[in-house]
Amino acid sequence: MTFDQLNLIEPILKALKKEGYTNPTPIQQQSIPVVLEGRDLLGCAQTGTGKTAAFAIPILQLLAQDAAAARGYKHIRALILTPTRELAVQIDESFESYGRYLGLKHDVIFGGVSQHTQTLALRNGTDVLIATPGRLLDLMQQGYIYLDHLEMFVLDEADRMLDMGFINDIKKVIRELPSDRQTLFFSATMPPVIAQLANSLLYQPVEVTVAPVSSTAEKIEQHIYMVHKGDKMKLLAHLINEHKLDRTLVFCRTKHGADRIAKDLKKVGIQADALHGDKTQQARQRALQNFKTNRLRVLVATDIAARGIDVDNLSHVINYDLPNVPETYVHRIGRTGRAGAEGIAFSFCDAEERAYLKDIQKLTGLTIPVVTEHPFPMRSKAATPAADGQAPANQPQGQRNGKRKKPNRKPNHPRPAQQAQPSA
Template sequence: MSSEQTTSSFNELGLNDAILRAVTECGYTTPTPVQQQAIPVVLAGHDLLAGAQTGTGKTAGFTLPLLHKLSAQKPAGKPAIRALILTPTRELAAQVEDNLNTYAKYTGLKSLVIFGGVGINPQIDKLRRGVDILVATPGRLLDHCRQGTLDLSKVEVLVLDEADRMLDMGFIHDIKKVLKLVPAKRQTLLFSATFSDEIKALSKQFLTEPKHIEVARRNATADRIEQRVFPVDKKRKRELLSYLIGSRNWRQVLVFTRTKHGANRLATQLTDDGLPALAIHGNKSQAARTKALAQFKAGKLRVLVATDIAARGIDIDELPHVVNYELPQVAEDYVHRIGRTGRAGSEGEAISLVCIDEHKLLRDIERVTKNKIPEELVPGYEVDPSIKAEPLQNGRGQRSQGGGQGRNQSGRGGNAGRAGGGQRRDSQNSRSGAGSGRRNSR
């Protein structure tokens, strides 16, 4: 792992004037830790394995040096794809390409984003005119490759962004296919929020003597995020959420559910409560997802309800509130969720509505984050001590997480519940939420 530098200005990183001009116009003066460490490594031509949580500025950490390298030597004639950036979701692909357009403003380099859910012919037309940098989701990229509408033989830099999520979504085989289509002699940059065994194995297989950087302790949560747990009976979660948003005048709230169906239902209920809300998930059309996200970013939509996969790539400056309406099945996803607030020096609030079924999930999260999350009891929403824990549906992976069987919710005690007979249908629905993301993100 490389040691952290103390660069105080982008001017000290060796980027060319055209890029620095664009960065300055964005109002950025001081690089984030991941940018301080990644940019010199990429400029030096090394392969890179980088651990960076959402909201750390990692996109600029690879796009800025990538633009510098490509603009330093621009071949004559029609542009060829010299850099390929793979992302797990449409939203993240669009976000990366939007950043590229901003930073490449004065370089003359052309970029294009391609993903599924929209027509392929306009993408083919743009590819024929030539692009320097291609941002893509794996499925749609391979569609183009099968149709012979793009050429990856000139790729000099390959970026795998949020590689951990791509593996979670089942893209490993697609990634391997893509890696066979790009030149063996290339620079490869792999960015991941966590360094799982699978990520380490992937890096050993496809990276050459990579430099390693990690800007935050694995599974660490941001210091500027105030985290709290609100104990509540499961049947009163929606009522409590509406009360909190209304009584505390929360104006921009990102809410997480475990399933697509749950996201739809909650968005409808909140809207009925007088709190304008929309849901985004893999079954929504790309147009609907883009519209909902744009309204939310602009402050025209008070609540955005999202599943984990659909929310990947959401990048909103100064997002004040993230709510875990349901705790995630996998503790590490809690870190991804709450990392969408408390960004770029801003303070944020992450709250979790926790029923007795979720006590084990909460203990797992506290163990992973090494942080005891304080509780807040809301008068009028005291838990019913007679309610017993019920099994939770399975989520990503094959593990079954139960809640505590203890009689008092705020005590978080008890043993894991046993999976019941009604679990199979729910687990299939939930798995479709993660697995179908592979199809829907194409």
């Protein structure tokens, strides 16, 4: 299928062509027609599936088709609520790209910076507002934002909102929304609290489920390096230089660890910076921009800071620390292999992390191959790959992962009134 077959208006097709996009991803193919029909949507999909375009494109079309009726009004017509500042900025950039020929206004607001520029933009009126919960509520309480005439509401990354403690803020925002609206709800997972929230927000929704978290890892080439904790930095520098990696995202568990890794990489001549919640918004945006423009070879990030990072042609992700939540591993490596592309993930596993590795393999249903030949192997007998039931492997680049096991988890989400079917 091509975008031409989705009944999109010419200005949007022209913008998509300029961006080099011809074929919609599965979630775009299934979601865009549903939204254009005015239906509520429950989307179970994670970042990297093309989710932003799945709601941005039809929202722009619906607003553009009713632009004459809205001309002269300064009220907000569509609100996109998202958990992090980085993701808010990227969604705003998507609206800019897809709506470049429509003449609609869009603005983004988030905390960590002065509100002055943001309030000036709001005074002039906007069609689409992209916001993080804290700054949105703050400006609502100050009287800068009213949602009385809202036509469309998008709640993005709902499960991450829950993880970050925003669930009560979201409920406060929802109380201010008009009942006569179209709602689009997206979440990578559906824990009971999120399922309950979705049921309270949506009216006869169409459900679109794409790429369950356990299967997303299949298209990404993965390797495990068994290594002593004290040798991780030497191994990291070795892999970056050995594979001539120009743009690599490195994950660790703590903010302090991110700073230390970036500092140690700089000492050996590898340009790196850290991305985490303790950095100022300006510092975070600068680090991300430098990474996107190849001024940095390595960006070292914590999980919350990295959520929503969307960098084109990111070939490698390295897990310096394995996460203790297996779903987080899949989200991490999903930073590469975006929108159907292939990617490579290297992961370091020390003796204390072997239980995390077992949980990851249980969730994904994959036996991740272990690289047995590298300069800094873990030589303790108790920590050898065989001790963990691993199949030792020294696979060349391009070789696929080990034999798949049958996944043992099923998605948990509410039953919709109608389920969207993939187009032929």
